[in-house]
Amino acid sequence: MTGRAADCDASTASSRTHRALRRFLTNPLALVGTAVLGVVTCCALAPGVVAPHDPEWVAYVGTSDGRLTLAQSRSLPHPPAFGDPFFAPLGTTASGHGVLTELVYGARTALLVGLAAALLSSLVGVPLGLCSGYYGGWVDGVIQRVVDVLYGVPFLPFVIVLVAIRGASTTTIVLAIAATAWLNNCVVVRGTTLSIVRRTYVDAARAAGLPAHRIVARHVLPDVLPVAAVLLVQDAATAILAHATLAYLGLADVTTASWGVLLQQAQATGHVFDAPWWLLPPGLAIASLVAAFYYVGHAVEDVTDTD
Amino acid sequence: MLLDIDSLTVRYRASGGDGDPVRALTDASLTIEHGETDGLLGESGSGKTTLARALVGLLDDAGEVVRGHAWLDAVPPAWADPDGTPRAAVIADDAYPVRADGATDLLALPDEHRRDLRWAEIALVPQRAMGALDPAYTVGAQIREAVRRHDADADAGRRARDALARLGLSATRVDHHPHELSGGERQRAVLAMALACDPALIVADEPTTGLDAVTRDRLLDDLASLDAAVLLVSHDLAALAETATRLAVLHDGRVVETGPTAAVLGAPTNPHTAALRDAWRVGGGAWD
Numbered sequence: 001m002t003g004r005a006a007d008c009d010a011s012t013a014s015s016r017t018h019r020a021l022r023r024f025l026t027n028p029l030a031l032v033g034t035a036v037l038g039v040v041t042c043c044a045l046a047p048g049v050v051a052p053h054d055p056e057w058v059a060y061v062g063t064s065d066g067r068l069t070l071a072q073s074r075s076l077p078h079p080p081a082f083g084d085p086f087f088a089p090l091g092t093t094a095s096g097h098g099v100l101t102e103l104v105y106g107a108r109t110a111l112l113v114g115l116a117a118a119l120l121s122s123l124v125g126v127p128l129g130l131c132s133g134y135y136g137g138w139v140d141g142v143i144q145r146v147v148d149v150l151y152g153v154p155f156l157p158f159v160i161v162l163v164a165i166r167g168a169s170t171t172t173i174v175l176a177i178a179a180t181a182w183l184n185n186c187v188v189v190r191g192t193t194l195s196i197v198r199r200t201y202v203d204a205a206r207a208a209g210l211p212a213h214r215i216v217a218r219h220v221l222p223d224v225l226p227v228a229a230v231l232l233v234q235d236a237a238t239a240i241l242a243h244a245t246l247a248y249l250g251l252a253d254v255t256t257a258s259w260g261v262l263l264q265q266a267q268a269t270g271h272v273f274d275a276p277w278w279l280l281p282p283g284l285a286i287a288s289l290v291a292a293f294y295y296v297g298h299a300v301e302d303v304t305d306t307d
Numbered sequence: 308m309l310l311d312i313d314s315l316t317v318r319y320r321a322s323g324g325d326g327d328p329v330r331a332l333t334d335a336s337l338t339i340e341h342g343e344t345d346g347l348l349g350e351s352g353s354g355k356t357t358l359a360r361a362l363v364g365l366l367d368d369a370g371e372v373v374r375g376h377a378w379l380d381a382v383p384p385a386w387a388d389p390d391g392t393p394r395a396a397v398i399a400d401d402a403y404p405v406r407a408d409g410a411t412d413l414l415a416l417p418d419e420h421r422r423d424l425r426w427a428e429i430a431l432v433p434q435r436a437m438g439a440l441d442p443a444y445t446v447g448a449q450i451r452e453a454v455r456r457h458d459a460d461a462d463a464g465r466r467a468r469d470a471l472a473r474l475g476l477s478a479t480r481v482d483h484h485p486h487e488l489s490g491g492e493r494q495r496a497v498l499a500m501a502l503a504c505d506p507a508l509i510v511a512d513e514p515t516t517g518l519d520a521v522t523r524d525r526l527l528d529d530l531a532s533l534d535a536a537v538l539l540v541s542h543d544l545a546a547l548a549e550t551a552t553r554l555a556v557l558h559d560g561r562v563v564e565t566g567p568t569a570a571v572l573g574a575p576t577n578p579h580t581a582a583l584r585d586a587w588r589v590g591g592g593a594w595d
Contacts, residue, residue: 200433200436209426209427
């Protein structure tokens with residue numbers, strides 16, 4: 001590429017980016033979603049800075065090895081306290097751990113599960129959907145029949161079997177969610193690709209003798225990416241919900257701090273109805289993060305829509 | 308001779324695999340000389356686009372060439388010496404669809420070699436050409452991409468500006484996106500894209516559709532003034548009468564008449580050609 005041509009392509013790309021950024025920043029829901037994601041990301045990256053206590057902190061005794069008196073034990077789970085007898089702004093769990101601290105440390109798991117499952121399902125589903133839609137014929141037939149068969153696999157029994165084989169680790173849960181989430185990616189991307197390959201400029205690219213991989217990369221993929229981005233954030237939201245559900249059902253790793261495990265402990269210890277400070281924060285955190293992903297997804301769709 | 312189409316027969320399989328295939332072209336034969344502008348006339352559904360797309364190997368999935376040849380006076384670079392002549396081993400071996408006179412059968416070429424000849428030797432300006440530019444890239448980026456595909460060492464930027472200038476478009480248009488161009492400019496930009504690799508033959512499929520009269524005339528003048536041979540595929544008899552040196556008339560998938568435009572329109576021997584000409588005359592067209 002000549003220097004001038006390169007400069008021109010760079011400047012048009014830059015102006016496109018500015019335009020997209022402006023549209024994103026003027027969308028109120030996008031800003032709310034981004035703010036929530038920002039807070040959760042801060043919690044995930046630096047929980048020690050954000051949380052009021054260490055994860056080992058226990059009400060009344062702190063991080064020392066001291067034992068709770070009978071009266072202290074009976075006062076747990078403790079409602080929110082702001083210094084007297086201890087500082088736990090969202091109260092404590094039945095084992096005396098601060099709910100806010102658990103919430104902050106659980107952010108990492110929520111974000112990790114959401115992003116890892118979504119990225120994995122995109123990495124599998126988007127290329128397969130592109131190949132299926134672009135090449136058609138037997139390639140399409142084989143991929144879609146595999147998708148059809150896997151659509152018939154029920155999610156919960158599949159996870160239970162996987163957990164039985166691999167153990168209830170976060171990695172297992174991520175793999176289980178990704179193994180089912182890529183199907184939707186593949187089908188939607190295939191449909192989008194089918195509509196794009198019929199466009200005249202793709203035909204013109206073929207007529208120009210460009211090889212298939214270049215046509216897909218340059219002329220099909222850019223139009224598929226907005227759809228893929230929306231699917232990615234939707235998958236992240238779905239994965240967070242799925243992980244919380246599995247944790248509530250006792251299929252997640254209970255030794256890792258997570259919002260679903262927090263809910264499951266409230267249920268297991270019989271405090272669902274008498275400790276709202278324990279139940280509501282993780283529930284609201286899950287709902288907020290899922291909504292944030294959806295808000296950002298819709299904004300990305302709006303920003304990248306070329307029509 | 309630049310292109311010799313001989314007994315080209317194409318059919319489309321019925322969707323779903325059941326039902327009889329539809330024959331879109333039957334034993335279509337025509338020739339094109341170097342540098343000549345020829346016309347392929349026919350009403351909608353007569354097989355014009357099928358013929359154009361079969362030449363460049365871009366038939367739909369359901370389409371298949373049943374028989375026939377399309378000998379183009381060019382050889383894929385991989386089978387030729389640096390001076391462009393086919394290698395002796397290639398000519399001697401029947402496995403290669405190359406004749407001793409240096410013509411290659413486009414219809415028998417493996418896809419990777421056909422891709423080498425597309426645009427470099429035979430360029431297609433597709434139907435609905437105004438949509439042939441990707442809205443995500445500048446006009447220049449798209450022309451440069453096609454040039455580089457066939458000549459990695461070429462100064463693609465200069466070739467893009469030259470191609471646009473040849474069609475009366477400002478060199479600054481290379482920096483514009485398709486939506487910044489008028490319909491006529493877009494049409495000419497697509498034609499410039501086809502010209503960028505200096506092909507010997509341009510197949511233009513309904514290039515005047517959707518253009519106003521002034522832009523249409525300008526485009527036809529551009530096509531007629533090219534050094535490359537042009538096969539103008541159209542149902543627009545007026546456009547072909549103005550531009551084409553020779554005319555082939557397609558009806559129901561068969562070439563029913565060929566010859567110099569003056570002869571075909573002046574004294575048609577086929578009733579269908581006569582009907583087309585008469586319909587054009589009723590619409591105000593005249594052939595002198």
